[in-house]
Structure formats: structure tokens, C-alpha cells
Amino acid sequence: MGSEGIPSANGKTALRVKALESVLLEKGLIETAAIDELIDMFENRIGPWNGAKVVARAWADPDYKKRLLDDGTAAIAEMGFEVIQGEEMVVVENTPEVHNVIVCTLCSCFPWAVMGLPPVWYKSAPYRARAASDPRGVLKEFGTEIGDDVEVRVWDSNAELRYMVLPERPAATDGLDEAALARLVTRDSMIGVTKLAAI
Ligand code: FE
Numbered sequence: 001m002g003s004e005g006i007p008s009a010n011g012k013t014a015l016r017v018k019a020l021e022s023v024l025l026e027k028g029l030i031e032t033a034a035i036d037e038l039i040d041m042f043e044n045r046i047g048p049w050n051g052a053k054v055v056a057r058a059w060a061d062p063d064y065k066k067r068l069l070d071d072g073t074a075a076i077a078e079m080g081f082e083v084i085q086g087e088e089m090v091v092v093e094n095t096p097e098v099h100n101v102i103v104c105t106l107c108s109c110f111p112w113a114v115m116g117l118p119p120v121w122y123k124s125a126p127y128r129a130r131a132a133s134d135p136r137g138v139l140k141e142f143g144t145e146i147g148d149d150v151e152v153r154v155w156d157s158n159a160e161l162r163y164m165v166l167p168e169r170p171a172a173t174d175g176l177d178e179a180a181l182a183r184l185v186t187r188d189s190m191i192g193v194t195k196l197a198a199i
Pocket of ligand 1: 108
């Protein structure tokens with residue numbers, strides 16, 4: 001199975017969190033509910049925020065977008081987000097013609113560097129199997145309707161190669177700066193299971 005070992009996203013932070021968790025649990029200072037809260041924070045709030053900043057910059061800066069699509073690993077590192085050695089990041093762009101979805105059919109490989117921890121459903125057997133065999137059906141379950149004229153591409157991650165979706169920029173966001181744009185980006189849109197709604 002995958003060699004997921006150490007999360008590459010904020011690797012040092014993740015390790016510190018783990019170490020802290022062990023110590024605090026051992027000393028009976030915190031309960032698992034508090035741990036769950038920490039995980040939720042890492043999984044849902046801190047992690048995807050890196051990816052959101054990458055996406056926002058790509059939307060705002062065409063040169064950066066080109067670099068990102070050409071060499072995701074380098075362009076993400078350029079933003080100061082550490083990609084663990086030996087992992088390549090590939091960024092795939094959603095357009096009106098192509099909709100991309102990422103999965104790890106084998107286990108749960110995920111772009112830690114930009115998205116933190118994978119959601120539970122991403123690691124589930126049904127998602128892993130069906131994202132590959134019936135991506136449109138899976139997307140529908142996420143409330144995402146993809147027109148028949150749009151090509152759906154599924155990218156199977158592995159330990160060495162991790163994908164991230166560059167979602168389409170929502171309409172009517174011309175006046176927003178990068179920070180405001182980043183706040184629109186969701187984790188699920190960077191996995192490709194949802195699209196970003198117009199604001
Ligand atoms: Fe995996």
C-alpha cells in the first residue's frame with residue numbers, strides 16, 4: 001500500500017502536532033474530543049489554505065499560472081510550501097471543456113503540501129473505486145453536474161506523484177484581490193469533486 005508516512009504539508013508542524021498529542025494524552029491533559037478538534041483544524045482549515053493561496057495566485061497572475069501548470073512542484077515551492085523530497089506535484093486545470101478529479105485508487109495518497117490531511121471519504125473504498133469507474137456518478141453525489149460535452153479526467157495519485165485541481169475561477173470575482181480570492185477556494189474544489197459557485 002502507499003507510503004504515506006510523514007505528511008509533506010507543513011511536515012514539521014504535523015510532526016509537532018503528533019508529538020504534542022502523544023504527550024498530552026499520556027499525561028491525561030486532553031481528551032480525544034480535543035484531538036478531533038485539532039485534526040479538524042489541520043484537515044479543514046489550515047491544510048487547504050495553502051492550496052487556496054496557490055489557486056488564488058494562479059487566478060490573479062497568468063505567469064504564475066503557467067509556471068504552476070508547467071511544473072507544479074517548483075511553483076508550489078515558490079510560494080514557500082514544502083513538497084517532500086521525492087514527491088512530484090502536478091496541477092491540472094479545470095476549464096469549460098475539461099473537468100478533473102483526483103483519487104488514489106490504491107490507498108490514500110493526497111497532496112499534503114497544499115491540502116493538509118485527506119478527508120475521510122477520500123480514503124474510503126467506495127470513493128477510490130467509483131471515482132475511477134464512474135466519476136460522473138460520484139460527482140453527482142457531491143452535487144456536481146458535469147455536462148455531457150465536458151470531458152471528465154480522473155487522475156490516480158501515488159506516493160511519488162500527487163495531483164491538485166486548479167478550479168475554475170468563479171464569475172464576478174474580477175475586483176477581488178488574491179487574499180479575497182483565496183477565501184473562495186474550498187478543499188473539495190481542489191480535489192475536483194465540486195465546482196466553485198459564483199459569488
Ligand atoms: Fe495512496
